[in-house]
Amino acid sequence: MTKANDNFFERVYCIVRQIPYGKVTSYGAIAKALGTARSARMVGWAMNASHHIEDVPAHRVVNRKGLLTGKLHFDGTNLMQQLLENEGITVRDNQIVDLELHFWTPEIEI
DNA sequence: AAGGTGACCGGCC
DNA sequence: TGGCCGGCCACCT
Numbered sequence: 001m002t003k004a005n006d007n008f009f010e011r012v013y014c015i016v017r018q019i020p021y022g023k024v025t026s027y028g029a030i031a032k033a034l035g036t037a038r039s040a041r042m043v044g045w046a047m048n049a050s051h052h053i054e055d056v057p058a059h060r061v062v063n064r065k066g067l068l069t070g071k072l073h074f075d076g077t078n079l080m081q082q083l084l085e086n087e088g089i090t091v092r093d094n095q096i097v098d099l100e101l102h103f104w105t106p107e108i109e110i
Numbered sequence: 111a112a113g114g115t116g117a118c119c120g121g122c123c
Numbered sequence: 124t125g126g127c128c129g130g131c132c133a134c135c136t
Contacts, residue, residue, distance in 0.1 A: 008133065027118055031132095039132040040118040046133090047117055063118065065124085070117030 008034075012046035013053060015106045019060045022087040023104035024096060026064040033106040048073065059083040066099035 015030045027043040036042065043061075047070060050056040059080040063069050071080035071094055081091045090097040 031118080036132065038119080038130075041116055041131070042118090042133050044117040045115090049134090058117080061117080064120095068117090073117055
C-alpha cells in the first residue's frame with residue numbers, strides 16, 4: 001500500500017477482471033500473459049492480496065490441473081466451488097470438470 | 111541487504 | 124492422476 005507496489009498486482013487483477021462469465025484460467029496462463037511465465041507463483045501471491053479487492057473474481061482462477069487450490073483461501077470451504085457451479089462450471093471434489101471446455105486464455109484478449 | 115515464503119509449473123516415475 | 128524435486132520471480136520481515 002505504499003505506492004507503486006500495486007504495479008505487478010494490478011497487472012494480475014487486470015487480467016483476472018477480464019475473465020468472462022463461466023470461464024476459468026490458470027495461474028500460468030496469467031503469468032504468461034504478463035510476460036513472466038515462470039512467475040506463476042507470483043500470480044498466486046497477487047491473488048492472495050486480491051482478497052481485499054472487489055472486482056477480482058479469484059474463484060475463476062485455478063491451477064493448470066483445474067484444481068481449486070485457493071478455495072481454502074476463500075471464505076471457508078465450498079464458496080469457491082459454489083460460485084463456479086453457479087456460473088455453469090461443473091466442479092467435483094474441488095476440481096473443475098472439462099477444464100479445457102471452460103478454459104480461457106488471457107493473452108488472447110490482451 | 112539477506113533469507114524465507116508462496117492460491118505454481120514442468121519434468122520424471 | 125498423483126507424488127517428489129527443482130526452478131523461478133516478486134513480496135515480506
